[in-house]
Amino acid sequence: MMEQLTVKNLVKKYRHTMVLDNISFNLEPAKIYGLLGRNGAGKTTLLNIMSSRIFPTSGEVRIGGEDINNDDDLLSKIFLMSEANLYPREMNIHQTFDLADAAYGNFNYDLANRLLTAFELDGKSKVTNLSTGQRTASKLIVALAVNASYILLDEPILGLDANHRELFYQELVKTYQEKPRTFVLSTHLIEEIQQLVEHVLVLDRQKILLNDDLDTILAKAYAISGPAQLVDDYVTGLKVLKSEMLGNIKTAYVFDKLDDQRAIPDQVKINHYDLQHLFIYLTDGGEK
Amino acid sequence: MMEQLTVKNLVKKYRHTMVLDNISFNLEPAKIYGLLGRNGAGKTTLLNIMSSRIFPTSGEVRIGGEDINNDDDLLSKIFLMSEANLYPREMNIHQTFDLADAAYGNFNYDLANRLLTAFELDGKSKVTNLSTGQRTASKLIVALAVNASYILLDEPILGLDANHRELFYQELVKTYQEKPRTFVLSTHLIEEIQQLVEHVLVLDRQKILLNDDLDTILAKAYAISGPAQLVDDYVTGLKVLKSEMLGNIKTAYVFDKLDDQRAIPDQVKINHYDLQHLFIYLTDGGEK
Numbered sequence: 176m177m178e179q180l181t182v183k184n185l186v187k188k189y190r191h192t193m194v195l196d197n198i199s200f201n202l203e204p205a206k207i208y209g210l211l212g213r214n215g216a217g218k219t220t221l222l223n224i225m226s227s228r229i230f231p232t233s234g235e236v237r238i239g240g241e242d243i244n245n246d247d248d249l250l251s252k253i254f255l256m257s258e259a260n261l262y263p264r265e266m267n268i269h270q271t272f273d274l275a276d277a278a279y280g281n282f283n284y285d286l287a288n289r290l291l292t293a294f295e296l297d298g299k300s301k302v303t304n305l306s307t308g309q310r311t312a313s314k315l316i317v318a319l320a321v322n323a324s325y326i327l328l329d330e331p332i333l334g335l336d337a338n339h340r341e342l343f344y345q346e347l348v349k350t351y352q353e354k355p356r357t358f359v360l361s362t363h364l365i366e367e368i369q370q371l372v373e374h375v376l377v378l379d380r381q382k383i384l385l386n387d388d389l390d391t392i393l394a395k396a397y398a399i400s401g402p403a404q405l406v407d408d409y410v411t412g413l414k415v416l417k418s419e420m421l422g423n424i425k426t427a428y429v430f431d432k433l434d435d436q437r438a439i440p441d442q443v444k445i446n447h448y449d450l451q452h453l454f455i456y457l458t459d460g461g462e463k
Numbered sequence: 464m465m466e467q468l469t470v471k472n473l474v475k476k477y478r479h480t481m482v483l484d485n486i487s488f489n490l491e492p493a494k495i496y497g498l499l500g501r502n503g504a505g506k507t508t509l510l511n512i513m514s515s516r517i518f519p520t521s522g523e524v525r526i527g528g529e530d531i532n533n534d535d536d537l538l539s540k541i542f543l544m545s546e547a548n549l550y551p552r553e554m555n556i557h558q559t560f561d562l563a564d565a566a567y568g569n570f571n572y573d574l575a576n577r578l579l580t581a582f583e584l585d586g587k588s589k590v591t592n593l594s595t596g597q598r599t600a601s602k603l604i605v606a607l608a609v610n611a612s613y614i615l616l617d618e619p620i621l622g623l624d625a626n627h628r629e630l631f632y633q634e635l636v637k638t639y640q641e642k643p644r645t646f647v648l649s650t651h652l653i654e655e656i657q658q659l660v661e662h663v664l665v666l667d668r669q670k671i672l673l674n675d676d677l678d679t680i681l682a683k684a685y686a687i688s689g690p691a692q693l694v695d696d697y698v699t700g701l702k703v704l705k706s707e708m709l710g711n712i713k714t715a716y717v718f719d720k721l722d723d724q725r726a727i728p729d730q731v732k733i734n735h736y737d738l739q740h741l742f743i744y745l746t747d748g749g750e751k
Contacts, residue, residue, distance in 0.1 A: 214627075337739050
């Protein structure tokens with residue numbers, strides 16, 4: 176039975192700088208999450224704490240109610256793919272598979288070897304000799320083939336060209352369907368992962384700003400366009416993230432439930448807008 | 464008067480490796496180009512030759528018929544923003560502006576200072592101390608404010624979060640409208656630049672695979688879906704880049720002019736697909 180991962184009241188300070196400010200959320204088993212945040216929002220620190228690479232100032236990460244730091248069995252349920260290169264200098268790609276097998280057991284060598292071919296990699300290549308895109312691909316293979324329940328991916332598409340990004344998205348969906356487990360994708364390419372993720376966490380200025388199902392979020396993202404006065408009347412009382420004028424036409428980007436009772440004037444058009452723009456409007460001004 | 468830039472029969476070999484294999488194309492004045500290619504296709508080498516940072520094995524780059532390497536005035540019409548950090552260690556952002564002003568003249572300090580604020584940068588920061596995203600932003604500011612007719616951008620969005628990418632796209636359009644000049648965007652984020660570029664160059668396996676206006680290209684990109692037999696009949700004689708089966712429904716991704724004379728069966732649906740997928744289907748299998 177797979178159990179929930181709980182992040183509870185997590186605080187991380189470096190000297191006097193607050194990096195994570197009382198973060199709490201849950202990860203369900205067998206779900207694909209998007210972790211979004213501007214540069215400097217604290218995403219990498221959060222993922223490092225969730226995989227016990229660094230310790231929080233206070234707060235806990237639990238699986239099934241048990242602190243992960245007190246239990247090696249729990250730690251071996253969590254895998255982090257990160258930008259940091261933790262492999263010894265002389266290690267080749269095949270050996271990184273063996274390392275994942277030794278640490279987590281039951282490594283999926285069949286999948287990994289098939290993906291080596293798909294990503295056009297030679298398993299005998301040393302990891303340190305790979306280009307950025309190749310190194311990312313080799314790490315993605317480990318992340319997709321490792322036997323863990325919670326797989327955290329920090330910038331999983333760094334340096335990949337469009338073809339290899341598409342390949343990764345397809346293989347992620349395929350392995351998830353065969354063996355459902357939890358993936359957390361932390362990336363700036365929001366437009367591309369919108370099709371993959373079920374649930375979205377937005378970190379902004381060291382806090383959780385949004386934590387909801389993608390469908391619920393997108394159902395509140397409306398662009399309302401028309402003559403300025405009509406648009407202003409219509410959006411009164413709604414949460415408007417941003418508005419633009421083009422000639423006489425105003426567009427208001429709303430993040431709210433629309434009141435279906437009210438009549439919509441003929442000249443006013445209502446459209447949905449996408450997750451990437453919602454993210455931008457929600458977090459503008461939030462870079463450190 | 465602005466003159467055309469001509470790349471003619473460019474060849475670049477490193478020992479026995481062909482990096483560019485007889486490349487020819489023109490860049491028109493005042494146009495925004497997308498330069499697309501897989502990792503290893505030769506994009507960076509091409510841009511380095513076009514800005515005279517490296518020399519070709521054979522072939523030429525000309526402006527108005529004159530070889531750029533014979534004429535410093537012509538060289539000062541071309542600016543390359545690249546991943547390589549060419550600035551001295553101790554140089555701060557303000558000083559990189561002065562360097563661009565000294566080399567190209569008439570640097571747009573007003574724009575540059577406004578963009579420093581927009582990208583949340585401190586002009587007194589040393590370039591070497593910046594994060595990847597901040598360094599990219601500081602280089603983009605120089606590229607948008609420099610006084611050159613041909614501005615080549617190699618991976619201009621490296622490390623930028625979605626908000627700063629959107630800011631860059633908006634500022635590029637704004638400065639282009641105020642003072643039309645030629646930009647070449649070389650990037651893997653094809654989906655995002657589709658809205659910006661007028662003309663597309665695709666480099667694949669060391670050669671030019673595609674060189675056409677975006678509108679002309681997209682007008683030939685059709686996804687044809689329906690019962691397999693009907694789709695197969697319809698696409699006979701057309702160039703099919705890829706096809707997929709989902710249950711009994713086949714989708715063929717065509718890159719060709721459709722013959723409007725032929726009747727389309729009711730069960731067959733025809734939709735356009737986007738530049739990023741066209742690129743992927745055209746170049747799959749083309750990574751070095």
